[in-house]
Amino acid sequence: MDFQLKTLSIAQAANEKADVLIVLLAAGTTTSKDALSVLVAQARTAGDLPDKAGKLLALYRAAGVAAPRVLLAPLGDGGPAAVRTAVLAAVNAAKGSNPKRMAIVFAGAVDAAGLGSAVLAAADASYVYTETKSKPEPRSLRQLSLGVPDAAALREAFDQATATVAGIELAKEWGNRPGNHCTPTMLAQAAKELAELPNVKCEVLGPKEVAKLGMGAFAAVAQGSAEPLRFIVLRYHGAPKDQAPVVLVGKGITFDTGGVSLKPAAEMDEMKFDMCGAASVLGVFRALGDIQPAINVVGLVPTCENMNDGRAIKPGDVVTSMSGQTIEVLNTDAEGRLILCDALTYAKRFAPSAVIDIATLTGACVVALGGVRSGLFSGDDALAEALEAAGEASQDRCWRMPLDEDYAEGLKSNFADVANVAGRAGGAVTAAKFLQRFASDYPWAHLDIAGTAWKSGAAKGSTGRPVGLLLNYLLAQSRKGGAAAKSSGKTQKAGTSRSRK
The missing domain is CATH 3.40.220.10 (Leucine Aminopeptidase, subunit E, domain 1)
Structure with a gap:
């Protein structure tokens, strides 16, 4: 438009x-x-x-x-x-x-x-x-x-808003596509096309590269599908190379049957939306390419299907993550955390200022917060407060949830370092506690968007959330970075804005 x-x-x-x-x-x-x-x-x-x-x-x-x-x-x-x-x-x-x-x-x-x-x-x-x-x-x-x-006084705000629309609509578009029109390979191609934007680069890793990296948890989820996995690495460079990037990690399960722990047939079609975290990362990069803020951002998208064949992982299997931690898979329908944990380990190599993962992770978060607010989990108060403020400013709101260590008790396993589930009680929190184990080397936050990424019923479709929240957070960080550079006498690349004409 x-x-x-x-x-x-x-x-x-x-x-x-x-x-x-x-x-x-x-x-x-x-x-x-x-x-x-x-x-x-x-x-x-x-x-x-x-x-x-x-x-x-x-x-x-x-x-x-x-x-x-x-x-x-x-x-x-x-x-x-x-x-x-x-x-x-x-x-x-x-x-x-x-x-x-x-x-x-x-x-x-x-x-x-x-x-x-x-x-x-x-x-x-x-x-x-x-x-x-x-x-x-x-x-x-x-x-x-x-x-x-x-109009002149509001031009910058207008340009940012139209760029945000472009990002949200890209996220909606890929979120809405059915699984046979949004495979991991197709999603990777969409990411590659974003590299045509200024200051955006893309690299896509396949099964051999993922195996070489030791991403055993990610590979285990993908092994039951005929569609090969992809690991997407997006980079936006808008600031000096020595400025630590913010890393966004998006869950990219392009279709989720639940695996051997098969989901009920009713509404299983909506599991095409299980890659909305990945779609939101693509949407953010689409907007960054237009806005060109003075910040560095990395996007990591582990993407695969969770399907059944003779090679699919089974309840009780033990897999080894990229971090070296072993995981007992008690429920194959808790697959999102398995692909995310390896991406969170991979994120460490960027020496990030913050890492935010975005995932349609748990039905428990839908029960807790419905479709109004996304669940926010973080042990870092400054990061959590910045994300909450970004949510309020963008009207893409989130709500901070607890991360007490007591919640991790249910993740203990007799056969591995950790189990991938801890029972139904507090399921959104225990899922976040699982991810937290793999994100101890940097400020980390987890956004559970299972209730906010799409709507059901007559209005069924992707919402494009939380592109608005993430962009608002990144733009706020870029302004802080610019102010810090100015006060120290350093210069940063100036951001530019263009309206969508």
Whole structure:
């Protein structure tokens, strides 16, 4: 979609050529005498326009307005969350007329957070998956103009928001593809294509390289599938080489049967979403290539299928991880932690400033937090607080969960250094405790996105989360790095921004 940012007042918006005009209205009275302001004042006087985000008043062929359809959308308290609610409601209501050009104008002042919220909400509401449909209904909305009082002042925020949309939509696209259209090899090819972006490089390792590295846990999960595993290494260099990178590790199980510990048939189709952690890493790199922030980032994606054949791992098998620790596999459906643990060991070679793994890891986290917040686990308070703040700022929220050592008791094994499961109680926490064993050499956080990565039911599909959270965190870190370099007299590569035109 073509996003455009314009300087528009509510009076000027009346002349904007669009199929639908959405006017976002802050609380308060309007005294201007232009056509739209008069309509707003009349509607409020009549009680037809309550000041609550999500409420709408539709107008058709309003006098003095160029757009044939107008939606008046109150913003409630005017915060980013209210902006998102208002824009989602308005764009969803407008979709029925199949508009090709839409304009959204802020009738009053707007800050960077509010503008970004509007861009992301409009993109979210208009996204359409078409890849595997024989007669797809393409996204009808081709152009979205956003009118603000001062476009120049919000250009950087706009560019970051449109880049974030590109990343989220890439994550959605790969998350939504069925397993036969998203194999480990196909996912690796998608990662290679990201290397066409500025400052992004990609390397893909296959079974021989993984075996040579000693990634026995990762290889064990993949051995029951006819599809060969891939280990994807993405690098974004936006800062000096001596600046320690942030490493993102994304779980990439492109389909999960549960293995010998077979899942129930009902809703097993949704296990194509078990690679949404990997998809979020790809989405982040897509956005980084556009934004070009002053930071170094590494993306690690272990990707394979968890399938059954005569070679598949069995409950009770013992495998040796890259770290040298042996693992008793008590449940083959707890495979995500097996591929992640080897990637976490591999991450050490980058001497990272922080490592964040992202995984659709446990049903227990869905029970605990539902689909509202991702589960956040970390023994590092500074890292956890930064991620929580990034979640709040991006409206891609997480909730910190405990990591008490007592939870690790159930992972003890008589036959290996550690078991891969510890029973049902506290399952999200014990899974995180398992991963923590392999991440002791650097600041580490784990995001369990099993409840937030996709939706079920009539709205079934990938959400693209937590691309927004991760990008917000990385951009905040890049700003801190730039400030530190400036205060020490050092120089860093300046970030640049480009809007998606």
